[in-house]
Amino acid sequence: MSRYWSSLVHRLTPYVPGEQPKLSNLVKLNTNENPYPPSARVASAIADELANGGALLRLYPDPGAERLKEAIATRFADAGITAQQVFVGNGSDEVLAHVFMALLRHPLPILFPDISYSFYPVYCGLYDIAYATVPLDDNFAIRIEDYKSDNGGIVIANPNAPTGCFLPLASIERLLSMHRQSVVVVDEAYVDFGGESAIALINRHPNLLVVHTLSKAYSLAGLRVGYAVGQSELIEALTRVKDSFNSYPLDRLAIAGAVAAIADREHFEGTRQAVMRSREALRGALLELDFEVLPSFANFVFVRHPRHDAGELAAALRQRGILVRHFKLARIDQHLRITIGTDAQCAHLIEALQEILH
Ligand code: PMP
Numbered sequence: 001m002s003r004y005w006s007s008l009v010h011r012l013t014p015y016v017p018g019e020q021p022k023l024s025n026l027v028k029l030n031t032n033e034n035p036y037p038p039s040a041r042v043a044s045a046i047a048d049e050l051a052n053g054g055a056l057l058r059l060y061p062d063p064g065a066e067r068l069k070e071a072i073a074t075r076f077a078d079a080g081i082t083a084q085q086v087f088v089g090n091g092s093d094e095v096l097a098h099v100f101m102a103l104l105r106h107p108l109p110i111l112f113p114d115i116s117y118s119f120y121p122v123y124c125g126l127y128d129i130a131y132a133t134v135p136l137d138d139n140f141a142i143r144i145e146d147y148k149s150d151n152g153g154i155v156i157a158n159p160n161a162p163t164g165c166f167l168p169l170a171s172i173e174r175l176l177s178m179h180r181q182s183v184v185v186v187d188e189a190y191v192d193f194g195g196e197s198a199i200a201l202i203n204r205h206p207n208l209l210v211v212h213t214l215s216k217a218y219s220l221a222g223l224r225v226g227y228a229v230g231q232s233e234l235i236e237a238l239t240r241v242k243d244s245f246n247s248y249p250l251d252r253l254a255i256a257g258a259v260a261a262i263a264d265r266e267h268f269e270g271t272r273q274a275v276m277r278s279r280e281a282l283r284g285a286l287l288e289l290d291f292e293v294l295p296s297f298a299n300f301v302f303v304r305h306p307r308h309d310a311g312e313l314a315a316a317l318r319q320r321g322i323l324v325r326h327f328k329l330a331r332i333d334q335h336l337r338i339t340i341g342t343d344a345q346c347a348h349l350i351e352a353l354q355e356i357l358h
Contacts, residue, residue, distance in 0.1 A: 008126075015122040018325055027348055029339040030323040032161075032190075032300050034219035036274065036342070038257075039267035042220070045260035046253045061252045063243075068255050071262045072227055079200045085229055087238040088258075090249040092189060092213035092226025095238070097123055098245070099209060099228065102237040103183045105129050106152030110182075113142055115332055117161045117187060136163070140294060140302075144171045147178070154179060157187040159195050162327065162337040164296030166195045176205045183234065185209045190298035192217035192272050193279070199229050206231045216299055217272050218261045225250065225258040275299050275340050282338075282346045289353055300339045302332075305357075310334045313356065320352040 001010065018031035049056060069083040089095035100123035104110045109130035112120050124131045134146045140163040147154060154175060159166045176184050186198045188210055199210050209230035215221035228238060242249060250258075261268075283293045283301055291303045305313065314326040314336060325337040340346070 008128075012125055013122065015119045019323060021323065025321065027322040027341060027345050029300075029341050029345065029349065030325045030337075031221075032216060032298070032337075032339045033221050034216060034271060034275065034299065035340070035345060036219055036271045038219040039261050039264035041260040041264050041267075042223075042257040045256040049252050049256040056252060059252075061248050061250060061255055063247045065250045065255050068225075068227075068250065068258050068262075071259045072229070075262050076199050076229065079197075080203050081199065081229055084232045085202065085235055087228040087230075087235045087242070088250055089226050089228075089242065090246075090254075091215065091224040092187070092211050093119060094224075094249060095211055095226040095228050096120075096185075096187065097126070098238050098241045099185055099211065100124065100129060101127050102241040103209065103234060104153040104155070104185070106182075108150055108152040108182075110153040110155060111147055111149070111151045112155040113157075113160065115140065115160070115163060115329075116155075117157045117189075118327070118329070120155055136160075136165075140165050142167050142171070144174050144178075147175060151179065151182055153183045153185065155185045155187065157189065158198070159188075159190045159193070159297040161190065161298065162300065162325065162332070162335070163294055163302045164190070164298040164300060165294060166297035169196055169198055169201065172198050172208075173201060173205075176201065176208055180207055183207050183209055185211060187211045189213045189216055190300075192268075193276055193299045194297040202229060202231060206233060209234050214258055214261060217268060217275075218258075219271060220257065220261055223254050223257050225254050278343050278346055279340045281343070282340060282350075285346070285350045286353075289350070289357055300337050302335055302337050304335045308357065310336050313353075316356045317349070317352055320355075322349055322352055324349075 065088045068088050069086040072086045073081050073083040105127055109132045111132055111134050114133040114135045137143050191197050202208055209228055211228045214225040286293045286303055291305050294302045310326050314324055317324055
């Protein structure tokens with residue numbers, strides 16, 4: 001508390017990111033990073049951008065990051081996406097912040113599930129947006145029938161976080177048709193691990209905005225690149241907010257690295273398939289230890305043990321050098337979210353759990 005703070009700052013409850021430990025020998029399964037390195041083309045594109053002693057860094061980057069928008073549009077050419085339908089930002093967190101400001105700040109409350117990405121209520125606090133949460137059902141599924149009320153917009157993470165549950169596109173499409181007057185934001189941070197992207201629906205639905213990140217399937221959490229895809233009317237709103245905030249959210253290295261990553265389809269396919277294979281193996285091993293494990297469409301599993309307290313399990317794992325995420329939140333305080341690591345990391349986790357449980 002400080003007398004210098006604005007009244008808004010006094011009221012804020014900031015998002016708390018997962019721990020980023022200084023120790024490098026920890027098995028880090030707590031923030032849904034990809035255990036595999038990015039495409040080798042990323043480092044080489046960044047090195048090119050740094051040629052001649054980094055002379056290019058004298059110059060501001062392209063404020064519109066047009067090369068990157070073109071690369072993203074090409075990636076979704078099947079869905080008829082053009083560069084004018086793409087918005088890019090400094091991680092999807094920044095893209096989402098602009099979405100809340102530009103498209104979700106209306107007199108009616110916005111709707112999102114009671115259990116979802118915990119940044120959504122934080123943006124509402126920052127931008128003074130009224131919201132109502134809609135409970136997931138007992139199996140942590142989203143029920144479209146529960147989203148009937150008039151609203152200022154709807155935000156769905158699909159696959160959802162931290163559950164990993166996936167809502168079929170037919171349900172998203174019903175939601176879009178039920179609420180043509182409000183924007184439906186689908187946050188697809190984890191879609192590349194088994195889900196299906198709603199980007200295919202964009203040219204049929206002017207109220208749909210899909211948000212993606214390069215942090216997960218492209219192994220680039222450290223580069224900070226996210227984007228949104230929607231009809232140009234929505235993209236223009238985001239651009240207006242961005243250009244009232246920071247003209248250059250993506251630096252030269254991020255633009256070069258992201259373009260290279262998106263171009264390397266083979267690497268992308270290889271790593272996402274490896275993560276999905278490890279996920280299914282880890283799920284089997286956890287089930288054998290009596291964990292309840294939700295089927296996951298993401299690069300993490302959401303688990304609970306019927307006889308062991310989740311907080312104590314997380315602490316015991318930490319003592320053994322393994323970090324997992326425990327949310328001290330209603331309905332899920334007995335669950336753990338475990339990021340899929342390499343097979344060796346998953347084996348290490350299972351060994352530690354065997355020791356703790358027996
Ligand atoms: N959406 C969801 C559902 C997430 O879990 C995350 C990662 N914490 C993000 C968005 C933000 O990812 P980034 O800012 O790294 O793109």
